[in-house]
Amino acid sequence: MFRVAVTTTLDRAAGMSAELVAVGLAPVELPCIEVIRGRDEDIARARAACEEADLIVLASSRSLDALWPDGSFPPVGAAVIGPATATSVAERGGTVCAIGNGSLLDLVRSLDVEDARVAIPHAPSTDPRALAELADRCCDLVSVPVYSTAPIGPPGDHVDGAVFVSSSAVHGWALTRSFEGVRVACLGPSTSATLQLYGRDSDVADRRRSYRELAVGLAELVGA
Incomplete structure (x- = not known):
């Protein structure tokens, strides 16, 4: 099954994880931010x-x-x-x-x-x-x-894709991991713009800020 990193804080991961499961993807909770x-x-x-x-x-x-x-x-x-x-x-x-x-x-x-x-x-x-x-x-x-939010580097668990819902999470991922070889989905224009700072365009982007639409778009992209 296609494994997707959910990069928000653990207390907020359930909503995105549920949408990924609903479209046949396997969420892996890898926090990339902390809230202060x-x-x-x-x-x-x-x-x-x-x-x-x-x-x-x-x-x-x-x-x-x-x-x-x-x-x-x-x-x-x-x-x-x-x-x-x-x-x-x-x-x-x-x-x-x-x-x-x-x-x-x-x-x-x-x-x-x-x-x-x-x-x-x-x-x-x-x-x-x-x-x-x-x-x-x-x-x-x-x-x-x-x-405020601060980026933190996530663990090295294997994933095939990653979902980012904030710019801080993008920065956090980059602390310990590469975007190479990973399908990336971004929620909101500022998150996509931050990803571009690392020389990468999002494979799926949803400007309507809908977790469901983001999950559906990623599932369609990978044929889940």
Whole structure:
């Protein structure tokens, strides 16, 4: 069976692994990133801003885990990137009012926030253009880093392919392994762009940020 590395953190690997199994591929969990929680004072500031905002903008559900580890969410509408983040908000009882399937900048440009107070808890690697445009377009913005990711080299288990859902995971893979001889699938445009820094184009790319579409595309590519 075609073995595919799932390169996200172990606590997030189950969703991608399930989609790979569903299309006849064999997932191998090889974490390439670690998540580092933000400073306590930043967490407190971001949490307070979200509770007072008219809109919360989220590029990743990891912000939710940093701010509300108890699984809650404030009674504030959320604009999010990707179906996975939308699902995480909904499971916490939150309301999703906009879902972007491209970049954060694309999502920001689609929002009507002229008179809104907006909070965006994020990672330090978040596109600064999106943050600047959001600040220009809303009446008040609180932008606080609440977590960061760091690349780590994965084990050397044999795999035929690899799935990357973040740029940090691409960097992590490159610490200990080569992309040569491996079929690569990337979720989102920034992940694909990071892969190109290593002289490699993705064999499968999904801009809609859907784990299922990524798994289906990889299965079709290898004839699974």
